[in-house]
Amino acid sequence: MTQGYLDLSQLKIKLKESLEEISAEINKGIKTLNNDSYCVLVELKNLKDKFEQVGTMAASFYLNNYLSPYTDKYLEISTCIQHLSHQRHGALIVIERKDGIASLIQAGTIMGATLTSSLLESIFYPGNPLHDGAVLIKGDKIYSAANVLPLSNTVSGGKKIGTRHRAALGLSEKSDALVVVVSEESGVISFAIGGSLFPISVTSSYI
Incomplete structure (x- = not known):
């Protein structure tokens, strides 16, 4: 751990x-x-x-x-998003669960690399050519990066939400995928599942 x-x-x-x-x-x-x-x-x-x-x-x-039933690397993901949050590096991470999502996204760059916190974090480092778009995780592998997700028209609390959050909601509305978002503006971590968005405090030591 x-x-x-x-x-x-x-x-x-x-x-x-x-x-x-x-x-x-x-x-x-x-x-x-x-x-x-x-x-x-x-x-x-x-x-x-x-x-x-x-x-x-x-x-x-x-x-x-x-996360835990679908990847043994869930603590690596948690560590990564906490680091990204503190650095205010925006991120969009899709964890595929039971539903295949290939038909729902515009595929990016295939990686097929073993998931580690440091590798996942490096993808979203500003200036990295793969940092825009979403990383797709299948099992314990970073399957691909720079994927484009469908956007939702959902608003939160009567306010428009950013593109990353709309993308997270959009995919979660069409599949059982879990999508993690790190806001580059606030550093706040959220995750989307089942068409709903759940924020997690950036100061939390529990993730």
Whole structure:
């Protein structure tokens, strides 16, 4: 396991513990409502912050949970996207699952290389001729790079989203592929699956 990262079983335990803590605080807040002199607004703010942290943790857990049946290199992918996030290097990574996606994408450059974090990271280094477009991962191999994905017309929260995110959603709407996006503007990591986009905090140590 990569140093500094939790495996799936540890992450599940941490997620359960955090939810139990939130549940206990909610019950405590309900009881304090009987005290008219006690203001629960501060507690609600703390709960909101904790819910966001748990949401990040849950997204991280399910990302690796969705990846692990289809590639033994899921921790390599997690390590790579964390590095890309910190460097604000944009990335678009497709992990093929049960559905073949050859007919849904415009094929790029065939690689057929064993997946490593360093190789995957180097592909998205600015100036690399392969950094535009999506990397396609099949099993434990980087199958190809610079692939073009179908774009979605979906908007998020009433706002238009960037091309990488539209591409991630577009492919996830047409297949069961999991698509990871790193924003070069914010460094935020997201993944698309089943036509939905799930953000993961850049500061998370759980992915």
